[in-house]
Amino acid sequence: MRRRLIAGLALAVVASTVAACGSDKDSSGSGGSSGGVDKVKVGVIPIIDVAPLYLGQSKGFFKNRNIELTMEAGQGGAAIVPGVVSGEFQFGFSNLTSLMIAQTKNVPIKAVAAGVASTNAQGKDFGAVVVKAGSPIKTAKDLAGKKVSVNTLKNIGDTVTRESVRKAGGDPSNIQFVEMPFPNMQAALEKGDIDAAWVVEPQLSTIKAAGGREVASTFVDAAPNLTIAAYFTSQKLLSENADLAKRFTEAVNESLTYADGHPDEVRQVLSTYTKIDEKTRAAVVLPKWPVEINKTSAQTLAELGTKDGIFASAPDLNKLLP
Amino acid sequence: MTSARRGNPVLLGFAGLAGLLVILELLPRLGLVKDRYLPPASRIVAALADEAGTAAFWRALGDTLYAWAIGLLIAVAAGVLAGLVIGSVPVLRALTASTVEFLRPIPSVALIPLAVLLYGTRLGSTLLLVCYAAFWQVLVQVLYGVADVDPVAEETARSYRFSTWGRVRYVLWPTALPYVFTGVRLAASVALVLAITAELVIGAPGLGKEIATAQNSDAVPTMYALIVVTGALGVLINLLTRTGERRLLAWHQSVRGEVAI
Numbered sequence: 033m034r035r036r037l038i039a040g041l042a043l044a045v046v047a048s049t050v051a052a053c054g055s056d057k058d059s060s061g062s063g064g065s066s067g068g069v070d071k072v073k074v075g076v077i078p079i080i081d082v083a084p085l086y087l088g089q090s091k092g093f094f095k096n097r098n099i100e101l102t103m104e105a106g107q108g109g110a111a112i113v114p115g116v117v118s119g120e121f122q123f124g125f126s127n128l129t130s131l132m133i134a135q136t137k138n139v140p141i142k143a144v145a146a147g148v149a150s151t152n153a154q155g156k157d158f159g160a161v162v163v164k165a166g167s168p169i170k171t172a173k174d175l176a177g178k179k180v181s182v183n184t185l186k187n188i189g190d191t192v193t194r195e196s197v198r199k200a201g202g203d204p205s206n207i208q209f210v211e212m213p214f215p216n217m218q219a220a221l222e223k224g225d226i227d228a229a230w231v232v233e234p235q236l237s238t239i240k241a242a243g244g245r246e247v248a249s250t251f252v253d254a255a256p257n258l259t260i261a262a263y264f265t266s267q268k269l270l271s272e273n274a275d276l277a278k279r280f281t282e283a284v285n286e287s288l289t290y291a292d293g294h295p296d297e298v299r300q301v302l303s304t305y306t307k308i309d310e311k312t313r314a315a316v317v318l319p320k321w322p323v324e325i326n327k328t329s330a331q332t333l334a335e336l337g338t339k340d341g342i343f344a345s346a347p348d349l350n351k352l353l354p
Numbered sequence: 355m356t357s358a359r360r361g362n363p364v365l366l367g368f369a370g371l372a373g374l375l376v377i378l379e380l381l382p383r384l385g386l387v388k389d390r391y392l393p394p395a396s397r398i399v400a401a402l403a404d405e406a407g408t409a410a411f412w413r414a415l416g417d418t419l420y421a422w423a424i425g426l427l428i429a430v431a432a433g434v435l436a437g438l439v440i441g442s443v444p445v446l447r448a449l450t451a452s453t454v455e456f457l458r459p460i461p462s463v464a465l466i467p468l469a470v471l472l473y474g475t476r477l478g479s480t481l482l483l484v485c486y487a488a489f490w491q492v493l494v495q496v497l498y499g500v501a502d503v504d505p506v507a508e509e510t511a512r513s514y515r516f517s518t519w520g521r522v523r524y525v526l527w528p529t530a531l532p533y534v535f536t537g538v539r540l541a542a543s544v545a546l547v548l549a550i551t552a553e554l555v556i557g558a559p560g561l562g563k564e565i566a567t568a569q570n571s572d573a574v575p576t577m578y579a580l581i582v583v584t585g586a587l588g589v590l591i592n593l594l595t596r597t598g599e600r601r602l603l604a605w606h607q608s609v610r611g612e613v614a615i
Binding site for chain 2: 079104111114121214215219222234235238305306308312
């Protein structure tokens with residue numbers, strides 16, 4: 033009898049510790065306000081693109097609007113859209129193609145602010161297709177039928193690369209796209225596993241410094257002043273806390289403008305959340321951070337993506353963009 | 355004789371480590387491997403020194419150790435309790451055997467998608483993976499330990515009318531303890547592996563995430579420096595659990611035997 037009692041008690045303790053094992057103390061999550069200050073978590077990828085957010089935070093642009101900002105920097109953007117929809121993050125940062133894919137699948141999200149844009153300067157943009165030194169590939173036209181790496185298949189990388197090839201008079205239909213993380217592309221290029229790589233900063237600078245050559249400024253080719261990414265939120269938050277969304281947009285816009293006007297401070301803030309060394313920090317091409325989402329360029333991106341078959345149906349930009 | 359025997363392995367160990375460092379320094383310098391992909395040891399050490407000067411590094415180290423310790427603690431507590439209960443009640447043992455054998459081989463990393471769904475990039479994700487992996491290590495060892503109880507000792511205790519608690523305290527526990535320690539030692543290493551993996555793959559705060567950030571930033575020497583730190587952490591944890599085991603089990607034959615040989 034007593035033995036059974038002890039066994040039962042011990043089992044109960046086990047059950048509760050196992051339950052505690054999974055639990056988490058700081059599961060606030062829902063962006064509750066305390067003392068008029070909204071706690072806001074933004075899902076970001078820790079790359080150069082989101083530097084304005086870190087800069088704006090240190091300048092107090094968010095605090096001024098009663099927003100206590102934290103950046104949740106995960107690996108890769110795949111978790112950001114689900115994170116925003118589930119309420120884990122109040123806002124997120126994602127490229128427009130990913131947002132359009134989500135929109136065509138009726139995921140309830142909406143862009144609230146511009147994220148990052150092309151510099152619109154040929155050969156001086158923060159993303160490009162590169163080849164290794166001595167490669168027979170001279171222009172985008174030569175990429176036809178070649179192996180090109182992108183960080184995510186069926187996303188913005190292959191869309192803009194195809195457009196570069198098309199504009200150079202090549203046939204983009206038989207390019208073999210290979211998926212791999214940006215940091216792996218240099219080694220793959222040098223080993224000859226791929227013929228060309230679609231990369232962004234800081235890998236673009238590193239590859240160029242090692243003798244690599246740029247063959248296409250893909251963002252510039254895709255559309256004039258292409259908006260590449262945006263900050264977005266869930267329809268739920270928009271309907272329940274429109275005021276917070278409005279304040280967040282204002283703070284982001286102020287941050288974007290400030291970042292665009294203070295490139296030195298941007299390079300400085302990179303040291304706080306990336307490990308890009310000082311030399312590379314000084315050398316990287318910074319993107320543009322306009323406040324407006326360029327709707328014409330977004331429309332072009334949508335049309336190109338539809339032509340590629342990335343979207344199940346044409347994205348409805350009126351529903352997605354602010 | 356014994357002191358020479360004890361001194362030598364340490365010296366030899368250091369000599370081995372020094373040799374490794376020299377090889378790591380020479381390989382890239384002689385152009386056998388590209389220094390962009392494997393920088394010479396001196397540059398890795400320099401990067402390590404730089405890292406040690408940043409608050410972010412110590413915060414990451416703290417995060418990793420915190421997740422490791424909490425996860426291990428929960429797993430050990432749950433594993434020992436569950437092991438004692440399941441092991442000492444034959445019906446429970448028979449009832450759970452197939453379930454344990456089904457769940458135990460599931461690699462913890464396979465639970466990453468689940469962890470991300472439940473906890474995103476927070477500490478909970480790391481804890482889930484660490485607890486799951488470490489729990490089975492302890493549980494299985496404790497089950498073996500309980501099964502190892504000498505039936506004669508058990509019967510003797512019964513005939514002397516030891517209470518249930520008395521039998522657990524004086525018969526079951528001393529027999530199971532060496533197994534528990536083996537379980538803890540295995541779990542401690544596994545917990546570290548899983549903590550780093552969760553941080554690396556999911557992006558939960560800690561050393562693993564710093565490694566991923568260094569990789570994304572093309573900071574190759576820093577990346578290696580952080581990998582060296584995780585290695586050193588593994589060695590330290592192993593030393594710690596071994597020392598703890600030797601101290602706390604000094605009375606036990608397994609440890610006394612180790613010294614005599």
